[in-house]
Amino acid sequence: MFTLSEKAIDAAALKSQTHDPQSGGFVCFEGWVRNHNNGKIVTALHYSAHEKLALQVGQDIIEQAQSRFDINQAVCCHRLGELLIGDMAIWVGVSANHRRAAFEACEFILETVKKEVPIWKNEHYQDGETGWVENDQ
Amino acid sequence: MFTLSEKAIDAAALKSQTHDPQSGGFVCFEGWVRNHNNGKIVTALHYSAHEKLALQVGQDIIEQAQSRFDINQAVCCHRLGELLIGDMAIWVGVSANHRRAAFEACEFILETVKKEVPIWKNEHYQDGETGWVENDQ
Amino acid sequence: MINIKIELYGRLIGLFGQDHIFWQTQANSTMKALYQSLCQTHQVDDSIKGIKPVINDTFVDWNNEFQSGDVLGFLPPASGG
Amino acid sequence: MINIKIELYGRLIGLFGQDHIFWQTQANSTMKALYQSLCQTHQVDDSIKGIKPVINDTFVDWNNEFQSGDVLGFLPPASGG
Numbered sequence: 001m002f003t004l005s006e007k008a009i010d011a012a013a014l015k016s017q018t019h020d021p022q023s024g025g026f027v028c029f030e031g032w033v034r035n036h037n038n039g040k041i042v043t044a045l046h047y048s049a050h051e052k053l054a055l056q057v058g059q060d061i062i063e064q065a066q067s068r069f070d071i072n073q074a075v076c077c078h079r080l081g082e083l084l085i086g087d088m089a090i091w092v093g094v095s096a097n098h099r100r101a102a103f104e105a106c107e108f109i110l111e112t113v114k115k116e117v118p119i120w121k122n123e124h125y126q127d128g129e130t131g132w133v134e135n136d137q
Numbered sequence: 138m139f140t141l142s143e144k145a146i147d148a149a150a151l152k153s154q155t156h157d158p159q160s161g162g163f164v165c166f167e168g169w170v171r172n173h174n175n176g177k178i179v180t181a182l183h184y185s186a187h188e189k190l191a192l193q194v195g196q197d198i199i200e201q202a203q204s205r206f207d208i209n210q211a212v213c214c215h216r217l218g219e220l221l222i223g224d225m226a227i228w229v230g231v232s233a234n235h236r237r238a239a240f241e242a243c244e245f246i247l248e249t250v251k252k253e254v255p256i257w258k259n260e261h262y263q264d265g266e267t268g269w270v271e272n273d274q
Numbered sequence: 275m276i277n278i279k280i281e282l283y284g285r286l287i288g289l290f291g292q293d294h295i296f297w298q299t300q301a302n303s304t305m306k307a308l309y310q311s312l313c314q315t316h317q318v319d320d321s322i323k324g325i326k327p328v329i330n331d332t333f334v335d336w337n338n339e340f341q342s343g344d345v346l347g348f349l350p351p352a353s354g355g
Numbered sequence: 356m357i358n359i360k361i362e363l364y365g366r367l368i369g370l371f372g373q374d375h376i377f378w379q380t381q382a383n384s385t386m387k388a389l390y391q392s393l394c395q396t397h398q399v400d401d402s403i404k405g406i407k408p409v410i411n412d413t414f415v416d417w418n419n420e421f422q423s424g425d426v427l428g429f430l431p432p433a434s435g436g
């Protein structure tokens with residue numbers, strides 16, 4: 001399942017959605033707000049989204065991962081709103097019978113969400129400026 | 138750091154060792170005891186180790202990962218003793234400035250630990266038999 | 275002339291200085307023509323490259339036409355994660 | 356003749372039916388010769404393939420010799436994770 005969260009991401013709750021007795025491996029990725037980007041000191045950032053389309057595109061990516069990889073559960077949550085250094089921006093978790101599929105699906109979901117889900121990052125820098133960041137296409 | 142644990146692995150405590158403000162990505166792998174292997178129903182399993190060499194080889198793998206990949210923190214813990222279905226057998230966590238290095242280093246540590254650290258798995262099956270399992274070489 | 279609402283997202287908010295615009299335009303216009311006249315009016319130098327047009331929360335083609343009362347959106351490349 | 360302790364790990368415990376053996380053998384024997392005579396005595400059909408010999412908790416070569424009082428170990432392929 002793909003979700004958006006206006007509050008701090010609850011990784012433990014998301015992880016519990018991926019647990020099942022036949023799964024031997026679980027891979028998760030957490031994206032944290034860094035204190036630097038492109039040589040500038042970042043103090044905070046703000047994520048906004050086209051929420052309806054973000055949920056739709058995000059769910060579609062989860063379903064693509066389910067059909068492309070031999071996995072059991074896949075979950076992704078993206079944070080919206082104001083984030084500070086060290087806050088979690090995205091969580092992706094995948095359980096599978098075997099580890100390779102879990103790694104591959106987790107990375108696929110992460111990369112595709114970054115590229116396709118309509119969410120935008122606005123960084124706040126130490127010098128008072130802000131900047132809209134775009135991912136590499 | 139590489140550690141062995143006779144008790145349930147405390148993933149939250151291990152993860153906190155990987156957190157730092159310049160890291161933008163965190164990847165972790167958890168290996169869980171599955172209820173099946175090679176067509177047999179598994180009810181429990183037991184991990185034993187040559188503890189001194191396991192710690193030595195494990196720590197060496199962490200250091201190899203640190204020098205091969207552009208990562209910040211790398212932590213791995215392997216469980217020893219009796220485990221039931223769903224219990225965590227291994228935890229690997231890596232933080233890095235960028236996500237690709239975190240994925241690569243996490244998978245490298247996992248694969249190398251499975252292959253080289255002197256730890257052995259004894260599976261208990263539903264039919265009462267037990268079996269020493271060997272990883273693919 | 276018809277009335278529409280235009281929603282801007284991501285860096286387009288910075289570029290146009292606002293996140294939505296109420297707009298009057300002629301009927302039977304395409305999304306592409308609308309975006310270009312929007313850029314012209316606001317003296318914004320921008321191409322449609324990488325931008326996805328949306329009508330009423332559905333992705334559409336640049337050649338799609340819109341109707342009175344539609345809510346149009348322009349989505350720049352994503353930068354989540 | 357010298358006295359040594361031999362430690363067995365993983366599937367070798369199952370194979371030899373015990374996790375350690377106290378053993379008397381002639382001096383100046385190699386790890387390889389010792390392992391082979393151990394297999395012969397216990398009627399175990401096993402090769403050294405994949406097994407790592409250890410003397411006093413240090414990995415050694417199959418041609419290494421051992422001394423009285425040494426603790427020898429034989430480690431089959433790992434199966435952690």
